[in-house]
Structure formats: C-alpha cells, structure tokens
Amino acid sequence: MKGRLLAALPATVPSLPALNIEAFRADAFALREQLAAFLQLSAAELERRLPCSTEELAALHPGAFDPEQAGNFYEETVGDGHLLELAAWHLGSRDYIADTLRLQQHVARGQLLDFGGGIGTHALAAAALPAVERVWFVDLNPHNRAFMTWRAERLGLAEKISTCRDLDIAGLPEHFDTIICLDVLEHVPDPAAQLEFFADRLQPDGTALLNWYFFKGFQGEYPFHFDDTALVEAFFRTLQRRFLEVFHPWLITARTYRPMAAA
Numbered sequence: 324m325k326g327r328l329l330a331a332l333p334a335t336v337p338s339l340p341a342l343n344i345e346a347f348r349a350d351a352f353a354l355r356e357q358l359a360a361f362l363q364l365s366a367a368e369l370e371r372r373l374p375c376s377t378e379e380l381a382a383l384h385p386g387a388f389d390p391e392q393a394g395n396f397y398e399e400t401v402g403d404g405h406l407l408e409l410a411a412w413h414l415g416s417r418d419y420i421a422d423t424l425r426l427q428q429h430v431a432r433g434q435l436l437d438f439g440g441g442i443g444t445h446a447l448a449a450a451a452l453p454a455v456e457r458v459w460f461v462d463l464n465p466h467n468r469a470f471m472t473w474r475a476e477r478l479g480l481a482e483k484i485s486t487c488r489d490l491d492i493a494g495l496p497e498h499f500d501t502i503i504c505l506d507v508l509e510h511v512p513d514p515a516a517q518l519e520f521f522a523d524r525l526q527p528d529g530t531a532l533l534n535w536y537f538f539k540g541f542q543g544e545y546p547f548h549f550d551d552t553a554l555v556e557a558f559f560r561t562l563q564r565r566f567l568e569v570f571h572p573w574l575i576t577a578r579t580y581r582p583m584a585a586a
C-alpha cells in the first residue's frame with residue numbers, strides 16, 4: 324500500500340521555503356534587502372527613509388475626507404510610501420507581527436484570502452504552509468501588489484499566489500477556507516459591508532482571522548483610520564450577527580471567527 328502511494332507521488336515534490344516565525348524574527352523575510360532592491364535604494368538611503376515613513380504617509384492625507392475617497396488615497400495618493408511605512412512597522416514591531424504569523428499558522432489552510440495584504444508578509448508566510456492550497460492576495464495599491472509579486476518570485480512562491488486589485492475579479496473562489504484581514508478594516512469606508520462579504524464567502528467550517536483599530540492615534544498619527552461612532556457600531560453589530568468567535572490562546576488583539584448563517 325505504502326509503495327503504491329509513493330508511486331503515485333510526482334518524482335519531485337517542490338519544496339516550500341521555511342518562512343516560519345524564526346525566519347521572520349531574523350530578518351522579516353529579507354525585507355530590508357528586498358525593499359532596497361525593489362525601490363532601487365542604497366541600504367543607507369533605505370535606513371534614512373524608514374524612520375520618517377509614518378509621518379510622510381500621514382502628511383499625504385488631506386485630513387477629514389469623504390469616505391468615498393479612501394480607495395483613491397490607497398490606490399493613487401500613497402504611491403510607494405505605504406511600502407516604506409509598512410516595512411518600518413513590520414521591522415520595528417517584529418514580535419507583534421511574529422505573533423500574528425504564529426496565529427495564522429494555526430488557522431491557515433485551503434483557499435486563503437489575504438485582504439489588504441500590504442507588503443505581503445502574511446501572504447508569503449501562508450503560501451509557504453503545506454496546508455494552504457492557494458493564496459489570494461488582494462490590495463488596492465499597485466506598488467504593494469508589485470512588491471509582493473516580486474518577493475514571491477524570489478522566494479519561489481509565485482505559483483501559489485494570485486494577486487488582485489479587488490474582490491470583483493472573475494475566478495476568485497466562491498468560498499474561502501481562510502480569510503486573513505489584519506490591520507485593514509479601519510481603512511475601508513464600510514467595514515460592516517466588508518464583514519458581510521467575508522461571512523458570505525467563508526466556508527461554514529472556515530476561519531476568519533481579523534483585527535481592527537478604529538482610532539486615529541493619541542497624537543493623530545493615523546488620520547487615515549476611520550473612527551466614526553456610527554460606522555464602528557455598525558461594524559460590531561454585523562460582527563455579532565454574522566460571526567461566532569473561536570477562542571485561541573495565541574494573541575489577544577487578533578480574533579478568529581467562524582461564519583454564522585445570515586438571520
């Protein structure tokens with residue numbers, strides 16, 4: 324029996340890179356080197372730009388804006404500024420990001436959507452997991468998509484990742500086994516509607532891994548985060564109506580959920 328199973332396997336099983344917690348803690352999956360090469364910056368220039376990236380991103384924001392303009396801000400205004408800001412954050416908060424990767428490792432499987440995937444840390448780590456069949460990386464920002472694709476090619480993971488601007492494209496799975504949406508819901512103009520989409524498109528036994536930060540920061544450093552009371556209340560009402568929380572012991576700021584059928 325064992326012999327027959329072995330004979331059925333392809334001669335060479337492509338090996339996946341070990342993008343595990345230790346690898347992330349070591350160098351954030353070679354983030355510094357990759358970002359410098361991608362942006363064609365010297366190592367010194369990258370180090371000069373990383374620390375001011377959050378203020379530079381905030382400075383691009385026009386202040387209070389029509390929620391309908393949020394998409395334009397991420398797709399056009401921020402340019403490659405978000406790459407630097409997200410890289411500075413992932414490098415500077417490596418323990419926290421490593422904790423989110425540990426949690427992802429426990430829930431990720433099958434068809435996985437990473438919505439608002441940014442610089443690709445979670446998408447790449449997910450694609451390197453044998454339990455994950457395919458990663459669907461969605462991000463409005465063309466620079467983020469290009470950088471994630473570029474990284475995936477260098478890490479030998481490009482075959483396992485599909486990259487999309489939005490969720491309207493043909494060919495997206497009808498249902499996902501895993502939905503990852505980390506540090507994104509406070510950026511979208513209607514986070515309740517986003518949850519409805521997630522609930523509709525998650526397998527009944529699938530897992531959504533979510534967090535949010537509906538706060539502009541104690542010093543107003545995140546002017547692009549939505550914090551409107553009615554918007555946040557609608558978000559929590561939808562969360563409680565469409566999802567059941569599944570306890571996990573790994574990280575208290577990120578939650579895992581199963582979908583509940585719409586009432």
Ligand SMILES: C[S@@+](CC[C@H](N)C(=O)[O-])C[C@H]1O[C@@H](n2cnc3c(N)ncnc32)[C@H](O)[C@@H]1O
Pocket residue numbers: 394397405409438439440441442444461462463464467488489504505506507510511
């Ligand atoms: C704070 S970053 C989080 C990135 C990543 N999930 C992480 O944890 O590092 C938010 C990301 O959401 C993307 N984004 C914002 N609005 C979006 C939308 N409506 N659809 C898809 N992506 C969006 C931005 O381009 C950005 O990459």
